[in-house]
Structure formats: structure tokens, C-alpha cells
Amino acid sequence: MNHDVRVQVFRHVQSPRLSSTFLLVSALLLFFPFAVGGTHGYSQRRHHQELAQRARGDVDIHRRDFDNARFTFYDVGLGACGQYSSPGDFIVALNVAQYGVGFPGLQCFKSITISYGGKTAQATIMDKCMGCPYGGLDLSTGLFNYFASESAGVLYGSWSFEDVASKPTPSTSSRWTRAHTGSSG
Secondary structure, eight states: OOHHHHHHHHHHTTTTHHHHHHHHHHHHHHHHHOOOOHHHHHHHHHHHHHHHHHHHHOOSSOOOEEEEEEEEEEEOSSTSSHHHHHHTTTTEEEHHHHHOSSSTTTTOOEEEEEEEEEEEEEEEEEEEEOOOOOTTTTEEEHHHHHHHHHGGOOEEEEESSSSGGOOOHHHHOSSSSOOOOOOOO
């Protein structure tokens, strides 16, 4: 590059219009990541707090009752919760979406109440059902036969988690009181 061309390039960059545009673009490029990052960070923190509460197990499952749920049956054995079951056991395989991740799944060993055709039964979640829709259950053959013959193939009924009553009810008093621990003193 010869000397005359360098002077022209330098003079072009130094024009007032180009300088103000350059400063504006530079300022936006510096500010933009902080503006986006701040909002995104808040969203991530809020999502993390929700997950942390669920992981502690002290937050109800968002929807506890499932009506018009699809019930099918399957041959039980070693379930995804890590235990063997027999066909006569009143157990279920919960759909993948609700089963949760990890081993054992978050819903393993929870008790549920199932209703169909005027009959009600208690069952335990012991497995996950890969082909069940959200809210759907795969029932052990013994449990399915309690409600209907296997020839029915598919049933539609309702079910709910049983652990709702195990949560303490919040106090409406504004005064602090000592919790009763069952021991005197």
C-alpha cells in the first residue's frame, strides 16, 4: 500500500458521520450481550429454582388426577424401578413422560388409586411404559383382570396419586408455635 492510499483510508475513517456510526455500533455490540444475558440468566435461575424444588420432593406434581386415561396390560417381571413383580401384583407401569429420569424414576414405588366401571383399586408404580400416552398406564394382568377381561384390550378410566394427604397443611395463624414431636420435654 503506498502512502497516498493510506492517507485517503485514514481520512475516510475519520469522517464525523462514519465515526458516530462506528461508535454507535461498537456501543451496541458491547451492550447487547449483557442485555440478552441478563434476561436469559434470570430465566435460567427461575427454571433452576423450580427444578430444585421438585427434586426435593416437596412440590406436588402439577396435575394429580387423570380422567379418561388409557389403561392397557403387560407381562410383568423386572421393572424399571429395579424390582421383580408377579402377574397377580397390583402394580402399574407409568408413561415415560411422567415416570421421570434417573434410576429409579422419581415416581417409583408411589401409590395410586385407579377407578374403572364402578370399581376402585390401589396400585404401586413399579415400571415405565414406553408406549403409553401422557396419563396412560400399563397394568399388571392381575390388576387389569380385576377391572375387566383381558379380551377388552384397552380400558379408559381415571387414576390419581395417593401421596396428596402426606403433605403437611400450612398454618393460617400468624403466631409461631412449637411443633409437637411426640416426646415430652
